[in-house]
Amino acid sequence: MPSMATGDRRNFNPNSNGTNKHPQFGPKLLNGDQKSDSFARRQKIEQQRRSLPIASVEKRLVEEVRKNDILIIVGETGSGKTTQLPQYLFNGGFCRDGGTIGITQPRRVAAVTVAKRVAEECGVELGQKVGYSIRFEDMTSASTRIKYMTDGLLLREALLDPYLSRYSVIVVDEAHERTVQTDVLLGLLKDVQKKRSQKTLSESNNNGTLVKEENNGEGEGSSVSVVKPQLVRKLNPLKLIIMSASLDARGFSEYFGGAKAVHVQGRQFPVDILYTTQPETDCLDAALVTIFQIHLEEGPGDILVFLSGQEEIESIEGLVRENLKKLPEANQKVLILPLFSSLPSEKQMKVFAAAPVGFRKVILATNIAETSVTIPGIKYVIDPGLVKVRSYSPDSGIESLIVVKTSKAQALQRSGRAGREGAGKCFRLYPESRFEGLDDSTIPEIKRCNLSNVILQLSALGVDDILGFDFMEKPDRMAVIRSLELLYLLGALTDEKKLSDPIGHQMARLPLEPNDSKALILASQFDCLEEMLIVVAMLSVESIFYAPRDKLEESRTVIKSFSSPEGDHITLLNVYRASLEFLEKNKMENSKEKAEKNLRKWCKDNFINSRSLKHARDIYIQIRENVERMGLKISSCGDDMVPLRRCLAAAYFLNAALKQPDGTYRVLANGQIAEIHPTSVLRRAKSECIIFYNLVQTTRNYVRNVTRIDYLWLAELAPQCYALKD
DNA sequence: GAGCACTGC
Numbered sequence: 001m002p003s004m005a006t007g008d009r010r011n012f013n014p015n016s017n018g019t020n021k022h023p024q025f026g027p028k029l030l031n032g033d034q035k036s037d038s039f040a041r042r043q044k045i046e047q048q049r050r051s052l053p054i055a056s057v058e059k060r061l062v063e064e065v066r067k068n069d070i071l072i073i074v075g076e077t078g079s080g081k082t083t084q085l086p087q088y089l090f091n092g093g094f095c096r097d098g099g100t101i102g103i104t105q106p107r108r109v110a111a112v113t114v115a116k117r118v119a120e121e122c123g124v125e126l127g128q129k130v131g132y133s134i135r136f137e138d139m140t141s142a143s144t145r146i147k148y149m150t151d152g153l154l155l156r157e158a159l160l161d162p163y164l165s166r167y168s169v170i171v172v173d174e175a176h177e178r179t180v181q182t183d184v185l186l187g188l189l190k191d192v193q194k195k196r197s198q199k200t201l202s203e204s205n206n207n208g209t210l211v212k213e214e215n216n217g218e219g220e221g222s223s224v225s226v227v228k229p230q231l232v233r234k235l236n237p238l239k240l241i242i243m244s245a246s247l248d249a250r251g252f253s254e255y256f257g258g259a260k261a262v263h264v265q266g267r268q269f270p271v272d273i274l275y276t277t278q279p280e281t282d283c284l285d286a287a288l289v290t291i292f293q294i295h296l297e298e299g300p301g302d303i304l305v306f307l308s309g310q311e312e313i314e315s316i317e318g319l320v321r322e323n324l325k326k327l328p329e330a331n332q333k334v335l336i337l338p339l340f341s342s343l344p345s346e347k348q349m350k351v352f353a354a355a356p357v358g359f360r361k362v363i364l365a366t367n368i369a370e371t372s373v374t375i376p377g378i379k380y381v382i383d384p385g386l387v388k389v390r391s392y393s394p395d396s397g398i399e400s401l402i403v404v405k406t407s408k409a410q411a412l413q414r415s416g417r418a419g420r421e422g423a424g425k426c427f428r429l430y431p432e433s434r435f436e437g438l439d440d441s442t443i444p445e446i447k448r449c450n451l452s453n454v455i456l457q458l459s460a461l462g463v464d465d466i467l468g469f470d471f472m473e474k475p476d477r478m479a480v481i482r483s484l485e486l487l488y489l490l491g492a493l494t495d496e497k498k499l500s501d502p503i504g505h506q507m508a509r510l511p512l513e514p515n516d517s518k519a520l521i522l523a524s525q526f527d528c529l530e531e532m533l534i535v536v537a538m539l540s541v542e543s544i545f546y547a548p549r550d551k552l553e554e555s556r557t558v559i560k561s562f563s564s565p566e567g568d569h570i571t572l573l574n575v576y577r578a579s580l581e582f583l584e585k586n587k588m589e590n591s592k593e594k595a596e597k598n599l600r601k602w603c604k605d606n607f608i609n610s611r612s613l614k615h616a617r618d619i620y621i622q623i624r625e626n627v628e629r630m631g632l633k634i635s636s637c638g639d640d641m642v643p644l645r646r647c648l649a650a651a652y653f654l655n656a657a658l659k660q661p662d663g664t665y666r667v668l669a670n671g672q673i674a675e676i677h678p679t680s681v682l683r684r685a686k687s688e689c690i691i692f693y694n695l696v697q698t699t700r701n702y703v704r705n706v707t708r709i710d711y712l713w714l715a716e717l718a719p720q721c722y723a724l725k726d
Numbered sequence: 727g728a729g730c731a732c733t734g735c
Binding site: 106107108134135150151152153155156177179180181308309310311340341342366367368370371372387388389390401403445453457510511512542543619622677678679683684696698699700702704 | 727728729730731732733734735
């Protein structure tokens with residue numbers, strides 16, 4: 001490593017436009033927690049509202065929504081579209097007749113913070129006129145007229161109310177992010193809007209007489225055949241607004257039949273974009289040198305570095321520390337802060353605190369800093385131009401994480417992070433010519449994920465012809481067929497590709513992956529639903545264990561105390577039960593808050609991520625309520641784990657693998673070869689036959705979350721797949 | 727004996 005002080009520096013060219021104004025994407029995170037409700041404060045809010053770029057076009061926007069049933073709004077960050085538009089529409093009379101304005105967000109935190117802010121701006125209590133609804137948290141009431149929610153939640157609502165009849169307007173925000181949920185929602189809303197306008201039309205044609213839903217045979221498979229007559233009368237046309245920060249709205253406009261698009265100015269400080277003159281061969285080294293170049297040559301301001309993963313972050317953290325020691329003491333005032341999702345939250349929080357006077361923060365972050373969180377004080381962004389993405393192969397069922405180049409939109413989003421509070425600089429660690437060669441936007445998620453859950457949800461909404469569904473971007477045909485096969489083998493779909501009764505309907509109601517839902521349904525027959533609820537909740541969260549690098553040995557010993565020779569599923573069950581036992585004991589002696597606090601300490605001592613554990617508990621409570629409502633029998637298998645393992649075999653039979661002479665495993669369903677993941681308790685056990693939760697490809701093929709089963713169970717419990725040879 | 731971007735119901 002060259003010494004930083006000797007001037008080994010990267011050469012950057014400012015881009016041709018100099019101070020270039022780039023649009024910025026992502027939810028605007030607002031602080032809605034202020035308590036003061038004084039007159040002065042209200043005046044200040046009013047003043048802020050009026051100064052937003054969008055305020056000058058309020059009348060025009062309301063007018064456009066009135067004239068157009070579908071409107072695309074392209075708004076840059078800082079335009080105020082997310083907080084203001086719903087208020088304009090409310091004041092414009094779009095909630096008369098008791099209709100609600102629904103605004104969807106891809107992320108929970110955005111739905112909550114924006115709702116809080118808007119409630120404050122309106123001077124109302126949160127949950128009254130303005131509210132939000134996200135999984136595990138419903139802050140709405142009968143009087144809620146402006147409702148922020150996650151897009152996944154609106155999809156769930158559509159299962160219960162296919163016409164989304166309570167909404168007069170639905171605003172899909174951050175549509176450019178193109179999450180699976182957003183894409184499915186867009187297709188669904190298009191259909192709902194069409195049906196609702198037909199409904200109103202036929203009603204007026206019939207002059208108020210009751211109308212029955214008819215399938216007009218237009219070839220779309222989505223029909224909901226029985227509608228209560230009273231409902232038909234009440235339905236108003238649905239106004240649809242798609243909000244996006246993408247550079248052009250053409251894609252959305254075309255998808256919605258040439259819908260009108262309007263542009264709203266953003267408010268963003270200028271960000272200087274600098275490129276390297278030469279391509280970099282070693283990205284980590286280039287990032288390292290650039291960090292020091294900024295630190296030693298640029299003015300005050302924090303640095304945000306985008307890296308691909310935890311490993312990269314941890315290694316560069318070490319290198320920065322090492323090199324920092326070589327600098328004169330006056331130059332050593334740097335705070336290095338890692339940030340990635342599996343980092344315990346108390347460590348994550350450190351990036352939001354201001355650095356001590358005279359110190360510069362260097363934040364080493366994954367994509368989490370791109371949209372999910374906004375860090376104050378960032379003036380410099382270093383963007384190596386790479387990102388880790390999930391990819392999925394429908395044929396092998398293998399998920400992998402691969403490092404790819406960012407898209408142009410992503411690069412813009414990253415650079416925008418430097419211009420939140422003042423003019424900033426973004427150092428792209430590649431030549432300008434390479435930027436031109438980048439894809440415009442990231443490939444929509446729906447093109448690169450397992451579709452079985454999407455198909456199950458759409459089936460429950462009455463869409464039987466998945467390949468014919470009007471997606472903005474059609475998913476891969478083979479991926480659809482594979483997922484249909486899986487659902488059929490699980491018994492969720494009939495031979496006619498319709499949702500089976502009751503299994504398919506029950507599975508669609510559960511907020512889980514199809515395999516996990518099936519495991520719960522079967523568990524009530526195997527008398528181990530009590531245990532399976534816990535196992536499935538624990539499998540649904542990522543990274544229960546967190547082992548910091550410096551305490552690796554210690555953590556292994558502690559984690560071992562939970563482990564079961566039967567496998568990882570039962571190990572997870574042990575962890576959950578141990579935490580519950582600790583909490584119950586604590587609750588008897590302490591207040592609830594104190595008990596929760598002690599639990600967090602217990603988690604830390606046992607190298608368990610308390611945020612993940614809390615999440616698992618929330619999921620447990622939710623799915624327990626779900627299965628209770630379905631009338632499934634909840635009983636326990638006690639200390640006998642055989643029923644639980646048999647049930648796992650019956651539900652995850654496609655994920656069964658046999659040991660081979662060389663110690664690797666062969667997946668019975670497709671012949672894939674894989675090893676047991678080193679973190680599994682069965683890594684050394686070398687059981688003959690196993691079932692696993694998932695198969696991931698990193699340096700090798702690994703199966704994770706593994707349980708030992710008896711080979712003979714497969715033919716007995718999954719005869720549709722396995723037969724015994726003589 | 728290896729290493730896991732990020733969401734969401």
